[in-house]
Amino acid sequence: MGWFIRTFYSSIGKKLIMALTGLFLCSFLSVHLMGNFQLFKNDGGAAFNHYSEFMSTNPLIRILEIGMVIGFALHIFDGIRLWLLNRSARPVGYAKNDAAANSTFFSRTMIYSGGIVFVFLAVHLKSFFVEHRVLGSELTMYQSVVQAFHDPVYSLFYVAALVLLGFHLNHGFQSAFQTLGMNHKKYTPLIKFLGLMFSILIPLGYATMPLYFLLTK
């Protein structure tokens, strides 16, 4: 166990946790998005309700859910810990610092984009997870979605948070591979392209939902 703790306590080990959990959460984003697309099936929400019922009762999914919670917790906890550690490495800052000349805006603002996505996550869980799984709402999941996105403030908050998620993924996706030691002229351009696409298409896919219900229902 000693080597395990030593490895993940070191600065590279902490990065490895960020990269591994980050990529795991990317897989969650993909699956969640694909499932949610059933909202667009023109059947009054039957398919979506059936799917949400399956997701909240299937034992295998429930076990995976625990893994997902651990993934989120590690990513958030480790991210904040690294941020504090990295901040403390420069107690006196520069009077003049031209960071834009050597790095991207997205790469420097991960804690902020991640922080806003975290606030979004809390609101999102409150609206759907807590209402249904904890408080036992009388509405179907589909009715909850329609009701929630009917509120323009709520919908636009979703869209804004998704833009920030895009910022986070823009740096995070390709950065995870670098941390895992994968950087080669053969495949790194492909990873960067996939990362860019992922950071645009995933938030865009999610944003269609609040916008669709806001504008049509």
Add this chain to the structure above:
Amino acid sequence: MNLTLHIWRQKDARTKGKFVIYKVENVHEEMSFLEMLDILNEQLIAKNEDPVAFDHDCREGICGCCSLYINGRAHGPKRGITVCQLHMRHFKDGDSIWIEPWRARPFPVLKDLIVDRAPLDRIMQAGGYISARIGSAQDANTILIDHDTAESSMDAAACIGCGACVASCKNASAMLFVAAKVSHLGQLPQGKLEREKRVLAMIAQMDKEGFGGCTNTKACEAECPKEIKITHIARLNREFLRASVV
């Protein structure tokens, strides 16, 4: 040209520093940035004032001493050079120039623009060497190294230990420095023998010195005067993972 300089002045490590404004006149565009500072210091000495302390040695871009943060960039506005290779033709008459020391917790300011970079030496002492006896000098080409490996190792060996990576990184991380050393030694047959021990010892020392972690912003790569790439950091990560897990 005439310039206004905002220079960080600090008596010693314990005293609080501040920016002091100086005017320098008749600066030639052929001068290097350090020569411009020499002129300022001559003026200060003539007026019986304390000259500005700054690190410099070779003045040909290979020693890594001239650690100045100029107008918000490590080694100034140009890529791939140290301050001694930065010429005044890149500035124009009437410019205001901000000159600060490297800022990082492990690099305390000793005086004015000079910082203590001993932490980098201690990282080297922890594992940046080859202790296996390889005997006396032997015939050339008895130890075979393929061309690509030799080139990659040599790219990493270009590191002069100036600390621009630490200075420009938003986390004050020394990862590019350590990566360069691990990549330089670990790829060669002589250095491969101790690759696991080396990477673990150097990373442990790096963490102990209080440098931040890498968040892959690539600021180091952009500001490195020897243009060392973060592919070496990826190799460092692989080496670390290999030594820890495999």
